[in-house]
Amino acid sequence: MTTAQFPTLAESGLSPEAAELVTGPDEHPIHPEHTPTGQLAFGVFFQGVNSSTIWRLPSSGDQVAWESFETLIRTAERGKFAAFFLGEGLRLREHRGVPFELDVAGRPDAQTLLAALAAVTKDIGLVATQNTTYNDPVDLARRLQTLDLLSAGRAGWNIVTTDNAWTGENFRRGGYLDHADRYTHAEAFVQVAEQYWRGEQVAHDGAHYSVRAQGDLPRSAQGRPVLFQAGASPAGQDFAARTADVIFSPHGSLAAAVEFRRSIVERTVAAGRDPGSVKILPGAEIVLAPTEAEAEEKIRWVRDLQIGPEQAIALLEQYWGRDLSEFDPEGPLPDVPPEVVESGVTRGSGFQFAKAEELTRQWREEAAQKGQSILEFARAKSGSRRGAFTGSYDAVADRLVEFARLGAIDGLNITPWLIPSGLDDIVDHLIPRLQERGVYPTEYAGSTLRENLGLPPV
Template sequence: MTRKKQVILGAYLGGVNHHTAWWHPEAGSQIDFSSFEHTARTAERGKFDFFFLAEGLALRERAGKVFDQDIVGRPDTLPVLASLAAVTTHLGLAGTINATFNEPYELARQLASLDHLSGGRAAWNVVTSFDAFTGRNFRRGGFLQRSERYERAAEVIDALRTLWDSWDDADIAADPATGRFLTRPDAGAFRVQGNQLDIHGRFTVPRSPQGRPVILQAGVSPEGRDFAASRSDAIFSPYGSLPEAAEFYKDVKSRAVKFGRHPDDIKILPSASFVLGDTEAEAQELYREVRNQQVNGKTALILLEQIWNRDLSAYDPEGPLPDIDPDPDAPPFIQGRALVHQDRFATVAAWREIAEAKKLTLRELVVDQFERGPLVGTPAQVAEQIDSFVQNDGSDGLIIGSHLVPTGLDEFVDKVVPLLQERGSLREDYTGTTLRDNLGLPALPRNPGRDQGALPAATG
C-alpha cells in the first residue's frame, strides 16, 4: 500500500492587511510578544512544521497619507524569531527578509545565528523589491531596476550559501589545555563576484545545525518559477483550488528536475484561512459574516485603487465597478503594497466581465477576487479538504492563518489536527531534529569546506 503524503503545515500570524479581524472583541495585540508566543506555541502543539512572519519595510500610503485601514507597525522579524526560539523546541522559524536592500554578509550572519540559537530551525523567505518608495528607507538611496531584482536575489542566495559552506562541521575542535581552536586555517574564507556583488573575507559564524537554513520564495511568473525551482527549498503557491494548483505544482516540480534536482527537493505551499462550524451551514454563515466585515466599502475601494491607480472615493461600493480606465502612468496612488496584477487593463476588463456575469457590486467583486481560498466547514470537512488537496498534488501542504490574532489557530489545532492525524496524513509527533529534517528535504554535506575546495556559489 502506498504511504500517504504527509501534510506540511506552516502557521502565519496576520497583521499587515485587511484579512485580520482587528475589530473583534477577542483580538489581541499585533506587537506584544505574547501574541507571537501564543501562536507559535499553539502551532508546535499541533505539530506544525514552521511559524511564518511576513514583513513590510515601509508604512503603506494612500495619496501620500498612511493607510488607516492597515494595522500599522510590527517589530523586526529576526528578533521576534530569535525570541520564539527560546519558547519552542521543534517548530521551524521562518522570516521574510528583503534581498534587494539587505547585504549578504549581514544576512548570512543573522540567519546562521538564528539557526544556532534554535538548534537548526531557521528559514528565510526571500523577497525582492524594485520601488523607490521602499528603497528610500535604505542607504542604497532609491531602487533597483525591475530587470535586476532577480539577478541580485540569485547572487545574494548564492553568496549566503557560499558563506555558510565556508565552514564545515569539523572546523572547530576542543583542546583541554587551550580551549577551542580551528582545524583548518582557511575556515570561513570566501570570495563572491558577480554583476551585483563583489565581496571577500572571512565568515565569522561556524557551520550551523542545518548547514544552510531553509530557503522559501514566492513567484508566479516564469522567471519567478525558475528562480524557485533552481534555488529554493519551498515556494509559496497562489493557487488554493484544483486544477490550477495541480498545474502549478507539476510545472514547478518539472522545472526543478531541469535544474538537476529531485521533485521532492522543493515543496509547494499555498496559504489558507479557515472558518469552522458545528455544521456546514453554521460555518458558511460565520464565513459570510467575517468576510463582509473584512471587506467593508472603504476597504473595497482602496483595494481597487491600487489597480486603477486613481482616487475612487467618489464611487459607491454597493454600485457597479468604476466606468473609467486605469491610469498606469500617473504617480502611484497606493504605495507599499505589492502589485500582483501587472496588466491593469486586462485585470479590469476581466473583472468587469465577472461582475456582469455574477451580478456583483463593486464591494462584492472585491470579496470575490481577493479571497485567500478559505477552508470552510465542519472540522471533518476541512480535514477532508486539506487531505484531498494535498494527496491530489495541489500542494505539499498549507500555511494556515486565522482572521483572529492570536487565539484563532487554537480551534484548528484542537479540532482539525487530530482528524488529519487519524487519517494518517499528519505525524503524531516530530521525527526530525531540524526543520530541514521535518520538511523531508535532502541532507546536506557535512564538510562542504573540504569537499568543495574553492567554495563555489551554490546553484540549487
C-alpha cells in the same frame, strides 16, 4: 509513513475534480517524476500588515505585542506545526502615494522576534521573511545563521524580492530593481549566503555590490537555515527550482496546485535536482465550523469583517489609480476610466503587465453581469471565499487528504484571520482528523526544521 499504506487512489474514491487531474498511476498521479509522500506539514504565516487579518474584534490581539506572537506560536507547536513564519514589510504600505490609513501600523523586526520566540519553544521552525533587494548578503546570512545556532537548527529564511518600490527609500541606495533584475540579484545573493554558511571564502563582484568575506560561524544542527521562496512568476519559479527547499506558493485550489506542482517538477528536473527535494506549501486561509451550514455563515461573517465599504473603495482605487471616494460602495463599479495606463513595473506578477484600462473595463462588465455592487464585487475578489480550505471540519480534512494523496502540495502555510486565537479550531478540530486519516504527524519527526519538513540533509 509511505503511500504504500494507503488504499489506491481509485479505492479511496477521488472526487470528480481530482480524478480529472490524475494523469498517471498511483505512484506518480500528476507527474512521472514526482512521487507523493502523502504527508502534510503546516506553517503559520504571521503576516501582520495585510488585508485578511481582522484587528478590530474584541478578541483581536495587538499586532506588535509579545503576547500575540507567543500565544500563537505556542498553539502552533501544540498542533505540531513545522514552522512559524513572519512576513516582512520594512515601511508603511502606501496607497496612492501616502501611507495606507486602513492598515495596522508596522511589523516588528523578524529576527529579533524569532530569537526571543526560540527561547519559549522547542520544536517549531522559525522562519524570517527577508528580502534580497535591500539587505546585504553576508550580514543577513550571518544573522540567520546565528538564529539557526541559537535555536539548535530551527531557522528558515523566506526569500522574497519584494514588490514594494517605496521600501527602497529606507535604504542608502534608494530606488529599487526592475522585476527581471530582482531575481538575477537574488540568485547571486543566495549563492553568497551559501558560501558564507559553508565557511568558504566569499568573493563576489556583481552589478549591484562587491563583497569579500569568510564564513566565521560553525554549521548548525541542520547545516544551514532552510531556504523558503515566495514569488510565483516564471522567473521566481526558476529561481526556486534552482535554489529553494520549500516554495511558499499562492496556489490554493486543487487545479492550480496540481498545475503549479507540474511546473515546479519540470523546472526542478531541468535544474538537475530531485523534485522530491523541493516542497510546496501554498498560503491558505482556513475557516472551519462543525457543519457545512455553520461554515457558510462563518465565511460570510469573516469576509464582511475583512472587506468593509472603505476597504472595497480602496481596493478599486489601487487599480483605477484615482480617488473613488465619491462612489457609493452599494452602487455599481465606477464608470470612469483609470488614471494609469499600465501599472508600475515594480509591482508583482499578478498585476505587472495588466493594462489598468482593460482590467477595469473587464471588472465593470463582470460586476454588471453578476449584478454586484462595489462592496459585493470587492468581497468576491478578496478575502475568505468559499475555497478549498473552508467548510466543516470533516470536509476540509477530506479535501486535504486528497491534496496530499495526489501530491499536489506538501502542506499549507496558514494565515490566521484572527490573532492570537485563529489557530485554535485548526489545532483542536482539524489536525486530529488529519492525524486519524494518516496524513499529518502525531509527533515531531526530528529536532530540526529540515527534518520536520522531510527534507534531505545538506
